[in-house]
Amino acid sequence: PDHAIEAVRDWIAQSRRLCVLTGAGVSAESGVPTFRDAQTGYWAQFRAEDMASEPGFRAHPARVWHWYQHRRGLVSAVAPNAAHHALAGFAAQHPGRLTLVTQNVDGLHQRAGSPDVVALHGDLFADQWLDACCPQCTPALQAGQLTATEPPACPYCGNLRRPGVVWFGECLPQAALDAAEVAAQGCDLMLVAGTAGVVYPAAGLVLQARDAGARVVIVNTAPTELDRLADAMLQGAATTVLPALLG
């Protein structure tokens, strides 16, 4: 309802430090599958522990590598949407007022021009070594192998390259988590868009913001686990609501 949008627009106008936490729902309308949407979510098709965990990768490296190659191809072929552009546009208009923290690894916020994106769960297009390196394990090794359906491997020690994303059971990059916590605890308004709010520590940032006295606004097409923390819950698509709030 428009009066809710107007109220939140006023909160944003009054806000000096806005923290935005995004999830897969802000990329959904670009054509990137989410994880938990009932029919289309990745976790409706695969088991997360098979496809997004170190044991899953060690058990079936080709299967996991192939899925990430598939996701890289899909994301490379889509464009940022109006939600990504609304966030980038606001940041350009109001330098230093908005900190964008994302759980997404698709790089669409960055491609839309958002600066200083805090990427909690890594980067879909980055790789790293699975195990400790031998002297010959250099990233250059994989240069010509990126299109392989098998993960590139060091010919000397067999070390495998793995996607540079945070898998279940793994720690988040400490610098990103620290930056996200500083932003959540220092903001006066926390805008949560397109996330089911079920994965921690990302979801915990919302409670940290609330405990620090921030207002909480949720933008989602459906109810979320975080709604109980919200001062306002705006039901609608990110590409509709975010431009209405930030434009």
Ligand code: APR
């Ligand atoms: N606009 C706004 N919200 C949407 C839209 C849309 N067009 N489409 C879907 N959503 C909402 C869904 O209702 C859901 O609440 O986006 C949310 C997507 O939730 P998930 O698929 O669980 O994605 P996310 O919350 O980002 O997952 C967090 O879990 O699998 C791990 O590491 C992965 O970063 C991911 C983390």
